[in-house]
Amino acid sequence: MLKQLVYIALLLAGILEHAQTLQNNILSLLPDYVQHTASAGAFKIAASGNAAKIMADPDDWKGVLRAANDLGDDVHKVTDAAAPVLTGTNPVPGAIIVGTIGRSKLIDRLISSGKLNVEDLKGKWESFVIQTVGDNLVIAGSDKRGTIYGIYDVSEKMGVSPWYYWADAPVKKSRDLYVKAGRYLQESPKVKYRGIFINDESPSFSGWAGKSFGGINSKAYVHIFELLLRLKANYLWPAMWGNAFNEDDPMSPVLADEYGIVMGTSHHEPMMRSQKEYTKRKDQIGPWDYVTNAENLKKFWTEGLERNKNYDNLITMSMRGDGDVAMGKGDDAENISTLRKVVADQREIIQKVYGKDPDQVPQLWAIFTEVQRYYDAGMNVPEDVTLLFCDNNWGYIRRTAPASELKRKGGMGLYYHIDMNGGPWNDRWINTTTVPKLREQFSLAYKSGIDRIWIVNVGDLKPKEMPIDFIMRYAWNPDAISATQTSDYMTDWATGIFGKEHAAEIADIVSKYSQYNLMRKPEVQDPEIFSFVNYHEAERVQKRWQDLAARAEALEKKMPEQALDAYYQLVLYPTKASAGVAEIYLAAGRNNLYAKQGRINANTYADRARTLFELDKKLTARYNDSVAGGKWKNMMSDVHIGYKHWSMPAQNALPPLNEVTPLPSPALGVAVEGNTEAWPGAEKTAVLPQFDVLDKQRYYIDIFNRGTGSLKFTAKADKPWIRLSDTKGTTATEQRLYVDIDWKKAPAGRGGGLIEIAQGNTRVPITVNTLKKAAPISRTPYYGGYSGEFSIPADKFSAKISGDNAEWIVLPGLGRAETCMGINPTTAPGSAPEKAPRLEYRIFLPEAGPAKVLLGILPTQDVNPARGLRIAVAIDGQDPVVLDARKGYHDEFKEYTPANLMRSKTLKPLPDPGPGYALTSRGKPRRTEVFDNQRWLDVSLDVKTTGIHTLKVYMVDPEIVLERIIVNPDDQHPSYLGAPEKPH
Structure with missing residues (x-):
């Protein structure tokens, strides 16, 4: 019997271990089917210096052929073995066969011969299967992107992160790679269109692209296209501040379509025309006013659709005022009437250009700012147009799906900001969004029925890598990550880039720096936010940041050489730079308070703020000039210190600092916890917060020098049960005394006493109030x-x-x-x-x-x-x-x-x-x-x-x-x- 129990235990342990290897990463939509040792029926990708060939039908989609070549490169990156990519229609034994159902003869022959069953993915949106068939490995997609996603799924599981380019994530080397025998089916995504919006792109993104590629052009965009596909995303709003995606480089839309990216335009750029395309033709077109200039605007929109009609587009409808502001000078009713006319005419243009009913062409209408007010007032939107609801610009959605719209043919979508340039205030420089917040808000949207489009304003893309990663993965199946699994995601995200050894520590550091930024974002920092006298609040906040920065610095010394660039971008820079900015404002706030009190130590905190300001410059320079050999030159160029209104200042600037001129001789100053005044000089009496026997508080008294030389002082309590940490001292700047109570000797009920701080003939009395009552009797915490x-x-x-x-x-x-x-x-x-x-x-x-x-x-x-x-x-x-x-x-x-x-x-x-x-x-x-x-x-x-x-x-x-x-x-x-x- 014992032997049987042992056998059963071993069997269960084996099953559990197998289950863990099949699904041990919350980022993965499929089990981890790639392994590093051979097993029964496994397919060999590479071993002993040799790699399998990769085969594709030459008539398959261009994006599939391109991704197949990426797979060959990825095999070489991981194993150092060459993986030739062949095109043809006759399979080669031992090859990886990639193809799209109905487009690839290689795949269709396997289906017709009965070797490959695709009934569960045929005709579906962006689905794929990875399966060992005889001595071949087959990657078959239900459509173009399905095949591409399957290819990149293999790449990621081999050890090539989607962030290998955009964050210099190191490739995980392995000599031997195998795919475990079996069939791995990926169902369609729960959110149909999943993408990002490059926005607020100057000076950082535009400066980087200009230096690296000569501008924001197709050479820059192909890296974004590939990132999206590796993240299994499919949708892009291109940069639009001073850029025109379709006209700046005519190859950009061509390559987007070849890669397999659905293109759109931002919420206020209708009919595939960028705002820049209008502004440079403004003299010819006339005003952006549909009431007075409808015919010219219709012609402008028609030309845009004609240019892009052969590509995969999601058309933005309606219009806002020129420059992303409310349209019209009339009241809401008049503007609603105008917008109804705008959309009706735009749909006529769509029917004319595409030669089919508009309900066959994907469209969206952004319910943004004042347009949400129009919608709430009853503005009708055609049934087949996706309603794109929005957040409040700082990451809290403004609407869940209205019950009346749940059966809408066009469905509902969400436009969401993890970067903001505009009201209520900028939030651009660094990541200030946590995964738990993202999961809570996107889950709220999804569960209510907002699942057709998720488009995220990511600013310059960097340094928003982590939230982009989460949103795009979460969008595929929001049911897969619960509220209690967000820390698992963070650990797995860190593992996917840096490996397992330090993943938990990295995940915790990145989680905390983003959460601390959420507490008070850098652009809205202020020297007076946190209290310097109550609850040790400023000290607690400063310690949080300093401890976190110290952990990030210590871990850098343990990172392997090949991971240092990624570590600086994703962990050390955002942590240390965020901590530095937070402490600048804390130092400035303490300087301002101490200067008001006459403390000469105010100058020390002014110097500390200046030192941190210079450190910020050095951290930024390292990011721009040194990381990855200068690859990210100009990417970290946003001004982020010294905001006085919502928009970006011209340059970083320290908050106001005050210098104190010392008196010619030592002079006593006293400040007490709980009060911003200082004595002698303040009109009211110095009083410490109340002491009570239940909380047994300890409060401080700061004794400081207002002059030059060394200050000698004495401290004396008039009651023996008032305890002082020191009764005398000498300081050139300041010394902190602590006060607590000997509760065994203190009188019952309310008591009181005085502490006297003296320097020569200068005396400062400080009142002490106590309360000694019996603690409540309770068996449970309260x-x-x-x-x-x-x-x-x-x-x-x-x-x-x-x-x-x-x-x-x-x-x-x-x-x-x-x-x-x-x-x-x-x-x-x-x-x-x-x-x-x-x-x-x-x-x-x-x-x-x-x-x-x-x-x-x-x-x-x-x-x-x-x-x-x-x-x-x-x-x-x-x-x-x-x-x-x-x-x-x-x-x-x-x-x-x-x-x-x-x-x-x-x-x-x-x-x-x-x-x-x-x-x-x-x-x-x-x-x-x-x-x-x-x-x-x-x-x-x-x-x-x-x-x-x-x-x-x-x-x-x-x-x-x-x-x-x-x-x-x-x-x-x-x-x-x-x-x-x-x-x-």
């Missing part, structure tokens, strides 16, 4: 205390109760925190609180009466305006209070604390200003829910008794994501992130 504000991470609930149709689930890595809580499924109907899923949190409240509760949610847009964007909260058994997140727009800011942000009940709601609207704050730090990547909703709850209570949060509408809860926000101690959590 949050809260005796001293004001406290916060609770959304995932630290004490209970999670499912509702009738949905449940709260953990969303790791989402938002600014480590984890958020969201709803599954996001397609659940809205619910009354009593039937809704809820989260419960145990909290301690030391006083009865009103308690303010803030819910920190992600800035989800008004995705379903007919219903709302609601969440409910209650305490104990009281009735839930429903909050609508749509009613939180601010017209004025006071202090920049959670308590004063997005008050859903106390501030008058403003109309939705659209994604281009940016709120400013009268010279104070720029604060909006978009910039902060968080929206605050507040409610006042009636606490009947002191003690432990249950705070309940209910789903009402399923799109809201909860990140953080703050209770009793303390406006006397404002901060950006809120008080750190302290569970008891």
